[in-house]
Amino acid sequence: MDGSVLIVTNPPSMPGSSPMDCSAQGITPTVVLVLIDRMTGTDRQRQTLIESLRVRFAKAVADNDAEAKAALFKEAVYLGIQPDDFTGPDLDQTA
Numbered sequence: 001m002d003g004s005v006l007i008v009t010n011p012p013s014m015p016g017s018s019p020m021d022c023s024a025q026g027i028t029p030t031v032v033l034v035l036i037d038r039m040t041g042t043d044r045q046r047q048t049l050i051e052s053l054r055v056r057f058a059k060a061v062a063d064n065d066a067e068a069k070a071a072l073f074k075e076a077v078y079l080g081i082q083p084d085d086f087t088g089p090d091l092d093q094t095a
Helices: 019-024 041-062 066-079
Strands: 003-010 030-037
Touching: 041 066
Parallel strands: none
Antiparallel strands: 003 030
8 A cells, every 4th residue: 555654642732742741741642543545446447447548458459359459449549548458578569
């Protein structure tokens, strides 16, 4: 998972205070670690579209179906996806 760590203290830090100040006042600070997923819904959707194109392109290559390959290239252009994103080096890239 691509993510980062966010540290939250409770009670919230006041200007000029720190978790150490809280301890000195008898308040035990709580630290919560949160992983933040950096992949947005749009990124996930794009990856899903690329995977769909990849599967269908492999089938078109296996079936030697030039029309299907051409249609997939047109679909990719419409979606803003480069052919290199769904065609592998081991797949035929000719239409």
